[in-house]
Amino acid sequence: MMLLVLLFVDPDVRAKPTKIIDGLSNAGGLISTLYLMFLAVSIIDFCLNFTGLPTFISLDVLQWLQAMDFGGSGSLLFQLIALFLTMFIAILLGMGMPAVPAYINVALLMGPVLAGLGIATFTAHMFIFYFAVASAITPPVALAAFAASTITKAEPMSTAFSAVKSGIVMFVIPFVFALYPEVLLIEEAMIDASSSASGGAVTYLTGYNGTVDYQTLSLLLVRLAMALYLISSVMARYDTGPLGRIEMLLRTGLAILLVFKSPLIFGLAMAGAVIVVVLHHLRERRLIAEAI
DSSP states (O other), X not given: OHHHHHHHHOHHHHHOTHXXXXXXXXXXXXXXXXXXXXXXXXXXXXXXXXXXXXXXXXXXXXXXXXXXXXXXXXXXXXXXXXXXXXXHHHHHHHXXXXXXXXXXXXXXXXXXXXXXXXXXXXXXXXXXXXXXXHGGGOTTSOHHHHHHHHHHTXXXXXHHXXXXXXXXXXXXXXXXXXXXXXXXXXXXGGBOHHHHHHTSSOOBOTTOOSSOOHHHHHHHHHHHHHHHHHXXXXXXXXXXXXXXXXXXXXXXXXXXXXTOSOHHXXXXXXXXXXXXXXXXXXXXXXXXXXHO
């Protein structure tokens, strides 16, 4: 019925009826590609479950963490290393499979590792799922970017890199709520994974009691907004005017320092960020006035 409607209503289709055949053939090719993707996912899931590899890896890594005493409050350095590794695995698997299967596979492999390093189970799973979704715009196999490029008739890789620049915030926020679980506004994000795994009384991560301090949260959101503003301007190489390399490096460094937990560090970084942004705006206004 839909084909008949297109044939009689759409003037382009009436002028060239072969477009219907082309559309059906393209749809068949797309469905076949998706079927092969899901088939590959099924094989990977079956192999992981059959061999028990995720369980062995999780147990070995957790035993290593306990032997080196990196669990619990843990070292921030090792947490960041594990988070970056998890991000790369989620993006890598997400390149060739949909978000949900990629999330499941990475959660099996890296979820216990993040929990062993002192990150709440809920936060770890949110982190993994976030990057499994973000992999859709990440080169070299950016499925969403390739789909968009077929519509816009643009070059796929250029579209993918442009999507990463536009969506750079997506790659920053997961690290923020991994280090600051109160951003998720849910009690489960603050529960120590070791207590929930042992079945004992629920204990919270160091510095948390299960409630949200909205004054501290407000300050954190202000810092986060400023950091994302700086990062976005660096990726665009433009604020109210073009940015030089030195200013881009300075903004990147200040954005990183803004997410530090030390009040002295993020306080100085906030002051420096305000000064850099204000000076940039004043300079651009002066250049515009001189041009006029």
